[in-house]
Structures are given as structure tokens and as C-alpha cells.
Amino acid sequence: MTWTLPPRLRAALLSVLILAVGLTAWELSVTARGGATGELTEYEILMGMAAPKAGLPAPSEVAAKAWAELSDPFYVRGSNDMGIGIQIGYSLQRVLTGYFLAAALAIPLGFLIGMSPLMHRALDPFIQVLRPISPLAWMPLALFVIRDSQASAIFVIFICSIWPMLINTAFGVAGVRKDWINVARTHELGALRTAFTVILPAAAPTILTGMRISIGIAWLVIVAAEMLVGGTGIGYYVWNEWNNLDLTSVIFSILMIGVVGMLLDAAFARVQRAVQFAE
Structure with missing residues (x-):
């Protein structure tokens, strides 16, 4: 009788092994480097700047920084010195505000485009022109x-x-089986009731796919936007730590950006699976 590990457990063990090998190689490379510091310009010396390390900090240094930051994530010692929890909170507030405002417009408009070929043909040129524009290109105008x-x-x-929400909603609504809509018409359901009782449940998985894509893009963009506007947020935190020549904090904040992004995606994936199972 042979005994094998479940595929999910094997994948988890392989992930841990890859992580351990990568961190060990990183740590050894930093140890071999010896921690030499780079040279400073005359201006930097006059400004009292500390010398940056020649290479990346070791994983042990990043882990120590993470422990120090996460043990007290909500401290406030000034306008430019706040805990990582507060900075992430500011970023999430901006992301969720803009995201739900977009959902409030994109989903009804997507329904309209998906249900009306005339509106699809009328609005498609505007969508195709505006969609490829980088979000950050709008920042100066805003x-x-x-x-x-x-x-x-x-x-x-x-x-x-x-x-993503607009396009996926329109695609999902347009893809609903016509015989389901014809049955609704046979029962003399109005357009609004048909949209909520027939079209929305059928198109929900596709709509949630668009919402999941949108939240990932929003989290990517907020980091760059906060680097531009400054003040607060995880993007500002990264840029501020770089200006302080603290690469350990920069790497720690990058990891936190990845973790929060993963949690946001996992939350939408869970909702998406629940909707698909309910089909």
C-alpha cells in the first residue's frame, strides 16, 4: 500500500521549500558581501545623509524591521511618521472609495450596454478610446x-x-441565454425585474471577475498615485523611506503591498466561488 500526500499539501510544502532556498541564498549573498557602504557625494555629506548599503539588506534585517513595525502598526509620532497599519488604512480608504464609486457607475452602465445593441454601438468608440489611457495620465488634470x-x-x-467592471458586466449580460429572457417575457416580467431575477444571477460570475480584476488594478495604481501626491498612504511610505535611504523599510513595505493585494484578491475569489457554486 502506497501513501502519498494530497496535492494541495505537496504544493504548500514545495512553496515553503522554494521560499527557504531563496531566503537562504539571499542571506548568504549579503553575508559574503560584508555590508560595505556606498560613497556619498559632497552634497549628501553636507546634508548629513547616512551612507546607503552597497546592496540589499539581509532577510534577517527585513524580518527584524517587520517585527518592529507590526508590533506597533498604528503609532503616530508626526505627520511624516506613522505606523504601517495607518498608512495601509489610508490607502485602502482611497482604493475602496474610488472602487465602489466606479462599481456604482460601471455595473448599471454595463447592464445597459449588454441589453441594448444600440447603446453598445453608440458607447463602444468612447470606451475603446478612454480604456487604454494610463490612469496616472489623468493625475495632472485631476x-x-x-x-x-x-x-x-x-x-x-x-x-x-x-x-474591467464595465466590460465584464456588458459581456456577461449580453451572454445570458435568450431563452431565459424569453421565459421572463412570457411571464410578463418588467425589464427591471428581469434584470434582477434573471440576468443578474446568470451574469454574476462574469461581473465578479471584472470586479476582481478591478480591485487588483486599483491596488497597483494607488501606490504610484500616492508616490506622486504624497502625504499619507503606503505609496508615500515607500517613497519616504527611499528618500531616507532605508532600503530595509522599502523592502518591508513592498512585501506588505503584496500581502494586502493577495488578501484583497482572495476575498473576491471567495465571493466569486460562492456565486459559481450557487449557479
Whole structure:
């Protein structure tokens, strides 16, 4: 009788092994480097800047930094010195505000486009022109019109979130089987009731796919937007630590960005699976 590990457990063990090998190689390479520091320019010496390390910090240094930051993530010692939890909270607030504003527009408009070939043909040129524009390209215009950096960051999140939800909603609605809609008409259901009782359940998996894509894009964009506008947020935190020549904090914040992004995606994946199982 042979005994084998379940595939999921084998995959987890392989992931841990790859991580351990990578971290060990990283640690050994830093140890072999010896921790030499780079040279400073005359300006940097006059400004009292510390010398940056010649290479990346060791994983043990990043782990020590993570322990120090995560043990007290919500401290406030000044406008430019806040805990990682507060910085992530500011970023999530902007992301979710822009994201749900985009959903409030994209999903109803996607229903309209999916249910009406006329509206699809009329709006498609605008979508095809606006969709490829980088969200950050809107930042200067937003700053000029809105004149508020935080609201401008939310507007950029709104712009980048709207397209995947709009396109996936329209695609999902247009793909609903026509005989289901004909049955609704046979029962003399109105357009609004048909949309909620027939089309929405059928198109829900596709709509949630668009929402899942949008939240990932929004989390990517907010980091770059906060680097531009400054003030607060995880993007500002990364840029501020780079200006302080603290690569350990930069790497730690990059890892935190990845973890939060993974959790956001996992949350939407769970909802998506629940909807698919309910079909």
C-alpha cells in the first residue's frame, strides 16, 4: 500500500521549500558581501545623509524591521511618521472609495450596454478610446480641476477601476441565454425585474471577475498615485523611506503591498466561488 500526500499539501510544502532556498541564498549573498557602504557625494555629506548599503539588506534585517513595525502598526509620532497599519488604512480608504464609486457607475452602465445593441454601438468608440489611457495620465488634470490631492487619488482609482467592471458586466449580460429572457417575457416580467431575477444571477460570475480584476488594478495604481501626491498612504511610505535611504523599510513595505493585494484578491475569489457554486 502506497501513501502519498494530497496535492494541495505537496504544493504548500514545495512553496515553503522554494521560499527557504531563496531566503537562504539571499542571506548568504549579503553575508559574503560584508555590508560595505556606498560613497556619498559632497552634497549628501553636507546634508548629513547616512551612507546607503552597497546592496540589499539581509532577510534577517527585513524580518527584524517587520517585527518592529507590526508590533506597533498604528503609532503616530508626526505627520511624516506613522505606523504601517495607518498608512495601509489610508490607502485602502482611497482604493475602496474610488472602487465602489466606479462599481456604482460601471455595473448599471454595463447592464445597459449588454441589453441594448444600440447603446453598445453608440458607447463602444468612447470606451475603446478612454480604456487604454494610463490612469496616472489623468493625475495632472485631476489635480488642476479638483485641486485636492486626496480626492485626485480617488478619482484616479475610479478611472482605473471602471473599465474591467464595465466590460465584464456588458459581456456577461449580453451572454445570458435568450431563452431565459424569453421565459421572463412570457411571464410578463418588467425589464427591471428581469434584470434582477434573471440576468443578474446568470451574469454574476462574469461581473465578479471584472470586479476582481478591478480591485487588483486599483491596488497597483494607488501606490504610484500616492508616490506622486504624497502625504499619507503606503505609496508615500515607500517613497519616504527611499528618500531616507532605508532600503530595509522599502523592502518591508513592498512585501506588505503584496500581502494586502493577495488578501484583497482572495476575498473576491471567495465571493466569486460562492456565486459559481450557487449557479
